[in-house]
Amino acid sequence: MSSERGLESEICIVGAGAAGLWAAAVAARAGRRVLLLEKTPRTGTKVLASGGTRCNLTTTFDVRAAADLLGREGSRFLAPAFRALSPSDLRARFEGLGVETVEEPLEKVFPKSGSAREVRDALELDTKAAGARILLAAGVESLSPVEGAGQGSSGWRIAITGDREVRCSRLIVCPGGMSYARTGTTGDGYRWLSDLGLPIVEPVPALVPLSSPAAWVRELAGVSVQDVEARIVDSGGRVLGRRRRPVLFTHRGVSGPAAMDLSVHVARAEATARRAKTPVAMHHLMLDLSPELPREALRSLLIDAAARPGLPTLSRALPKQLPGRVIEAVANQAGLGAIDPRVNGLDRESRHRLVEALKGLDIPIDGTLGFDCAEVTAGGLALTHVDPGTMRVRGYRNLYACGEILDLAGPIGGLNFQSAFATAEVAALDAARV
Numbered sequence: 001m002s003s004e005r006g007l008e009s010e011i012c013i014v015g016a017g018a019a020g021l022w023a024a025a026v027a028a029r030a031g032r033r034v035l036l037l038e039k040t041p042r043t044g045t046k047v048l049a050s051g052g053t054r055c056n057l058t059t060t061f062d063v064r065a066a067a068d069l070l071g072r073e074g075s076r077f078l079a080p081a082f083r084a085l086s087p088s089d090l091r092a093r094f095e096g097l098g099v100e101t102v103e104e105p106l107e108k109v110f111p112k113s114g115s116a117r118e119v120r121d122a123l124e125l126d127t128k129a130a131g132a133r134i135l136l137a138a139g140v141e142s143l144s145p146v147e148g149a150g151q152g153s154s155g156w157r158i159a160i161t162g163d164r165e166v167r168c169s170r171l172i173v174c175p176g177g178m179s180y181a182r183t184g185t186t187g188d189g190y191r192w193l194s195d196l197g198l199p200i201v202e203p204v205p206a207l208v209p210l211s212s213p214a215a216w217v218r219e220l221a222g223v224s225v226q227d228v229e230a231r232i233v234d235s236g237g238r239v240l241g242r243r244r245r246p247v248l249f250t251h252r253g254v255s256g257p258a259a260m261d262l263s264v265h266v267a268r269a270e271a272t273a274r275r276a277k278t279p280v281a282m283h284h285l286m287l288d289l290s291p292e293l294p295r296e297a298l299r300s301l302l303i304d305a306a307a308r309p310g311l312p313t314l315s316r317a318l319p320k321q322l323p324g325r326v327i328e329a330v331a332n333q334a335g336l337g338a339i340d341p342r343v344n345g346l347d348r349e350s351r352h353r354l355v356e357a358l359k360g361l362d363i364p365i366d367g368t369l370g371f372d373c374a375e376v377t378a379g380g381l382a383l384t385h386v387d388p389g390t391m392r393v394r395g396y397r398n399l400y401a402c403g404e405i406l407d408l409a410g411p412i413g414g415l416n417f418q419s420a421f422a423t424a425e426v427a428a429l430d431a432a433r434v
Contacts, residue, residue, distance in 0.1 A: 009035035009133075011431050012158060012168035014140050014189070015175035016043040018417055019403030021123040023172050023424035023431075028130035030432035035168065036132055037160060038184075039139030039175075043127075044120035045183040046176065050375070050417070055116035057094065058087045058421075059414040060107045066418060070410040073383060074419075077408070080389045081422035084429070087414075090421055097122040106245065106257065107413050137161070143171065143192050145396065155398065170431045172391075174403035174424065177377025178203050189405045190380065198393065199382040204267035205374030206409040207260045207416075210285060211367045212253035216329060220249035223323050229291035230258035232265050232365070235281040240265040243411065244291055254285055254363055261411040264378045267368050280367055287361040289322060289330065298355050306344035313340040314354070326361075333357040376416045378409035391427035398434070400427040 011027050013020050016038035024036040047055060059066050063082045067075040085093075091101050091109060099122045100112040111118050127134065139161040146155045146167075158166040173192070176185035190200050212218065229244040241262050248256035266283050273280040290298055305317035315327050322330075328339045334353040336346075346354065371377070381401050385394045393399040402423035410416050 007035060007135075007164065007166045009033050009166065009168045011035070011170045011172065011428075012037065012156065012166055013132075013172040013174065014143075014158070015173070015403070016134060016136075017174065017176050017185075017403065017420070018044065018047050018123070019174035019420040019424040020172075021127050022421050023174065023402065023428040024132040024134070025123070025127045025130040026425055026428035027172075027432045028127070028132035030429070032432045034130075034132035035166065036127065036134045037138045037140060037158070037166070038134065038136050039161070039188075040184040041136055043124050043134060043136070046180050046185060047120045047123070048116050049180060049183055050116055051110065053116045054110050054114050055119045056108045056110055056412075056414040056417065057101070057119055058090045058109045058418045060103050060109060061087060063087070066415060069413075069415055070408055070419065074408050074410070077383045077386075077388045078419060078422065081391075081419070081426045085422040085425040087418055090418060094119070094122065097126055109414055138164070140175070140188065140192065142195070143173075145196075145399075170398045170400070170434060172400040172402065172424075172427050172431060173405060174401065174420075174427075175405060177380060177404040178371050179205060179207075179374040179377050179404075181371060185377075185404070187377075193381055193393075193401070193405075196396065196399075198385055198395075201379040201382050201407040202271055203377045203379035204264065204271050205368055205371045206264040206267060206378035207375035207412055208263045208267065208368045208370065208373050209250060209255035210253045210259050210263055210266060210365045211369060212285075212363055213366050214364050216332070217249060217253060217363055218251050220325055220329065221251040222249065223325055224248045224256060225287070225289065225322065225326060227291065227320070228258055229288040230262060231286040231288070231360075232262040233284045233286055234265075234269070235283065240283075245412070247287060252369065253365065257412045259285060260375070263368050263374075264409060266365055267378065270367055283365040285363040285365050287363065288359050289326070289361060290318065290320075290358050293319070295355055295359055298358060299351065302343050302346070302351055302354070306346065312343050314343055315340050317343050318358075330354070330357045330361055333361060375412070376409050377404055378407075380405050380407045383407050389426070390430040391423055392430065398431075400431055402427040 010033040028034040156171040175189040178187040245257035334357040403420040
């Protein structure tokens with residue numbers, strides 16, 4: 001088939017995001033005929049929107065530390081991919097494409113230009129230079145193995161918009177998840193894979209701000225605390241996760257890396273409640289505002305400050321400065337009724353309540369802001385059905401999956417782009433060898 005209504009290629013890749021562009025360039029450079037399908041009018045739309053349009057494209061962590069941040073299963077699954085394309089390898093590749101990178105706090109790596117467009121343009125130019133063909137406004141409607149396929153699949157048939165069809169020998173699926181739906185990631189891939197009988201872990205929003213019903217939290221909108229250990233606690237008091245990262249109060253609740261890294265736990269509870277048609281159980285985000293000091297050391301510090309001349313207040317007694325409105329919230333939780341309480345007027349019980357409030361400022365959480373505000377999707381194609389050394393989907397020899405459609409989600413800091421690029425590298429190399 002050679003007309004626009006009927007297209008053929010050795011390797012077809014669905015989704016021209018970070019993973020798709022990377023896979024297309026790698027496979028085409030290996031000498032294969034590659035067709036990259038994208039349902040929107042441009043490539044890399046989510047890349048352009050990422051990192052506040054700056055694109056945090058990888059991390060400064062080494063292979064082991066980077067993989068470990070994606071949890072036990074994620075770490076095990078990603079080990080071969082991160083060996084094939086480590087964070088330092090990725091930076092070197094981008095340098096080769098003319099994208100100079102710089103390191104920033106919290107182990108982040110950005111393009112020196114601060115432009116996500118530079119990253120997207122470099123990926124697209126490299127894909128075209130390698131010889132891959134990009135077909136835009138080509139939304140996939142269905143995909144199916146050729147007759148008599150399954151374990152012995154000899155190819156794939158892909159129906160795309162405009163009553164067109166693509167046939168290929170090998171198919172790499174990387175259409176993204178459901179986050180930032182306005183960029184085209186509307187979860188189509190989950191339906192295609194489910195129709196093939198493959199298990200999909202329920203997708204939920206991840207790296208998403210949290211909502212709080214508490215008026216005092218919303219009144220702190222715009223206030224941030226840079227060094228906090230946040231714990232997300234369920235309604236039964238069980239600690240589900242913890243992260244030491246900045247937090248930002250918003251007009252709807254809490255954002256910032258610490259809160260967003262922990263948001264997946266709340267999102268899963270929302271999904272469970274939705275299925276059961278019950279209200280979402282209240283969670284609590286507990287903020288340790290002095291993570292560098294254990295309780296006894298903090299208690300001693302307050303006692304020592306109380307013995308100093310003058311009228312020492314809590315804000316002056318602490319070893320680091322906290323925003324005044326956060327100090328007020330701590331005092332209110334401790335029941336002290338003062339904006340900035342004097343520490344020399346505290347009895348033992350009041351001092352205990354103050355230490356507990358500093359080590360666990362309690363923010364009630366009633367949900368997330370959903371997929372529209374999520375940076376990534378947690379859930380997707382179950383990792384048990386993907387070969388981590390090749391990204392082949394088990395049961396379909398010539399089908400590969402990579403990027404966000406896999407059941408992988410890491411914290412803020414370039415881990416999710418690193419996973420997308422690395423899994424795409426492995427998938428493309430194997431598909432090109434077959």
